[in-house]
Amino acid sequence: MTENATSRSPDYESTIQKDAKYVMQNYGRYNIVLSSGSGSVVRDVDGREYIDCVAGIAVNNIGHCHPKQVAAIKEQAEKLIHVSNLYYTVPQAELAEQLVKITGMSRVFFCNSGTEAVEAAMKLARVTTGKTDFVAAEHSFHGRTMGSLSVTYKEVYRNPFKPLVQEEMFVPFNDPSAIADAITRNTAAVIIEPIQGEGGINVPSDKYLQEVRSICDDTGTLLIFDEVQTGFGRTGKWFCKDHSGVKPDIMTMAKAMGAGFPMGAIAAREGISFERGQHAATFGGSPLACAAALASIEVIREEGLIDRSKRMGAYFIDRLRNMSLEGVVDVRGRGLMIGVELDRKCGDIVESCMQKGVLLNCTSEKVLRIAPPLIITKEQIDAVVDVLEQA
Numbered sequence: 001m002t003e004n005a006t007s008r009s010p011d012y013e014s015t016i017q018k019d020a021k022y023v024m025q026n027y028g029r030y031n032i033v034l035s036s037g038s039g040s041v042v043r044d045v046d047g048r049e050y051i052d053c054v055a056g057i058a059v060n061n062i063g064h065c066h067p068k069q070v071a072a073i074k075e076q077a078e079k080l081i082h083v084s085n086l087y088y089t090v091p092q093a094e095l096a097e098q099l100v101k102i103t104g105m106s107r108v109f110f111c112n113s114g115t116e117a118v119e120a121a122m123k124l125a126r127v128t129t130g131k132t133d134f135v136a137a138e139h140s141f142h143g144r145t146m147g148s149l150s151v152t153y154k155e156v157y158r159n160p161f162k163p164l165v166q167e168e169m170f171v172p173f174n175d176p177s178a179i180a181d182a183i184t185r186n187t188a189a190v191i192i193e194p195i196q197g198e199g200g201i202n203v204p205s206d207k208y209l210q211e212v213r214s215i216c217d218d219t220g221t222l223l224i225f226d227e228v229q230t231g232f233g234r235t236g237k238w239f240c241k242d243h244s245g246v247k248p249d250i251m252t253m254a255k256a257m258g259a260g261f262p263m264g265a266i267a268a269r270e271g272i273s274f275e276r277g278q279h280a281a282t283f284g285g286s287p288l289a290c291a292a293a294l295a296s297i298e299v300i301r302e303e304g305l306i307d308r309s310k311r312m313g314a315y316f317i318d319r320l321r322n323m324s325l326e327g328v329v330d331v332r333g334r335g336l337m338i339g340v341e342l343d344r345k346c347g348d349i350v351e352s353c354m355q356k357g358v359l360l361n362c363t364s365e366k367v368l369r370i371a372p373p374l375i376i377t378k379e380q381i382d383a384v385v386d387v388l389e390q391a
């Protein structure tokens with residue numbers, strides 16, 4: 001950063017030093033220390049503001065610290081934070097009802113993160129079919145625990161941790177015949193992101209998802225959609241599956257579910273469900289988490305954020321396609337899940353935008369990922385494009 005070190009809050013140096021000393025160094029972090037946020041803006045400890053096009057990686061869909069969600073969390077925290085799943089709670093039952101409504105599925109299971117949702121989906125697929133194997137797509141990302149890591153494509157993530165649940169089951173994305181060829185007698189499920197997130201915002205054709213559905217039907221294979229990144233309005237529908245009309249057998253959700261409060265779930269269609277004792281999570285569906293998610297769903301409805309995601313996404317993509325930035329290979333996405341593919345690694349651009357007050361991130365090395373809160377304004381989008389043009 002260009003700023004003189006004396007302009008820094010004491011929190012800046014000490015936080016970075018403590019991290020270096022006490023936190024496992026598994027993250028490559030940018031040198032800012034964030035301390036507050038509202039709407040589509042976050043602020044660092046030195047008072048600098050940033051338009052947040054990362055949004056916790058497609059998490060803060062209703063913006064930072066939305067007053068409705070803050071109030072709901074406060075109110076629930078004063079009543080009951082956690083009890084065991086040995087007992088019923090009102091928020092969990094209410095959230096389950098809401099999720100069944102917005103997913104069109106039959107029942108849900110609650111957990112706390114994306115990878116846990118994928119683990120649950122894999123276990124449910126195995127226990128439902130009595131089969132062991134999975135087919136996944138090249139450039140997929142499904143998480144970092146042993147099961148979800150097994151169906152995650154990147155070798156640098158997988159190789160140090162072998163043996164995994166299954167080796168090598170990856171087929172080219174957006175190619176239905178590759179899936180048909182890969183399914184065997186032992187295949188429990190095909191797992192697909194309806195738009196690949198970490199893999200570079202890869203948008204398949206609706207027809208692909210429809211054909212995968214019919215291949216799964218013909219072969220008696222379950223279809224899992226990993227909607228961890230694409231859910232809760234991100235792509236301009238409640239869930240990305242709704243663009244294609246394809247109904248999976250099991251779907252995962254997390255990221256934006258609690259709008260920042262850690263939370264995940266799977267939903268399954270009629271006839272597919274865990275039975276007593278087959279799975280559990282201590283914190284899954286805690287009253288506090290469910291209150292946070294209920295508030296978020298209410299805000300998405302009340303503020304028309306699904307439609308807004310579609311409109312602002314179209315505006316953003318249009319502005320990006322017409323901006324003057326060298327080396328843009330492709331601009332793609334749906335709703336406010338947008339990728340700008342460059343002909344070079346995007347690390348320098350991300351750094352330069354950060355210094356000019358815009359947070360972006362880079363995925364798949366050459367793809368700038370743009371996933372702001374769904375409440376982002378046209379003025380903020382214009383400001384982001386201006387910064388990109390100067391970068």
Ligand SMILES: *Cc1c(COP(=O)(O)O)cnc(C)c1O
Pocket residue numbers: 113114115116118141142143144193197198226227228229254255
């Ligand atoms: C982020 C992500 C996950 C993993 O979620 P975590 O909460 O980080 O475990 C799984 N699947 C997809 C599609 C994701 O984008």
